Amino acid sequence: MTITPDHPAAPTQDEGVPPRTAVALREAMDRLLAGRPQRIDGRLVKDDLWKEAGVSRAAMNRAHRVMADWNTRVTECGGMTPGEARKNDELTQLRAKLAERTRECALLNHRLDAAGPAIAALHHDNTLLRQEFDQTGILVTLDTRRTQPP
Known part of the structure; x- marks a missing residue:
């Protein structure tokens, strides 16, 4: 799923990070949960999320909605990739x-x-x-x- 700034599900500035950062994090989250990482080993840990997204850890930590979604989705899949x-x-x-x-x-x-x-x-x-x-x-x-x- 690719989210663009004009997409209805696109993050807004109240996310705590610029929309481009939130989009990168969400796309990285989708790749990790699908078991198709591009930059890292693919574990479902926050350390891999920010590296896969190509953003700083601090930026990831400020993306509160993304992190809430991450925690929910990782919990739903039991913390395991497919x-x-x-x-x-x-x-x-x-x-x-x-x-x-x-x-x-x-x-x-x-x-x-x-x-x-x-x-x-x-x-x-x-x-x-x-x-x-x-x-x-x-x-x-x-x-x-x-x-x-x-």
Whole structure:
């Protein structure tokens, strides 16, 4: 949005600064809030506002209406530019995925811990059965039966 001195929303001298300064501040505010700064890194802080507008900090501080609008608009957007908001949303989603994967890993580790003793007990039973069959009868290993064609 470009505001010119003859525009109905143009600032007046009662702004505390010349109209040209107020226009520069408002245009800088619009660029910063849209995430398209031209002169600075784009954080939503007053220090970046006056630098983006190309005015002095003192001039920015005298622009009471602009600063009131700045405070309102920064509060409305949570103090984040659109890019920061996207990154924040992505980070939130990634943290949720990480938490889910961590829960899955914990569950699988519990299952693995429970399977160890069961496997050991089955191996022990299998060894005892093999010894028993070895003494009393014929033991056919599965490996030889698997390799023979039907």
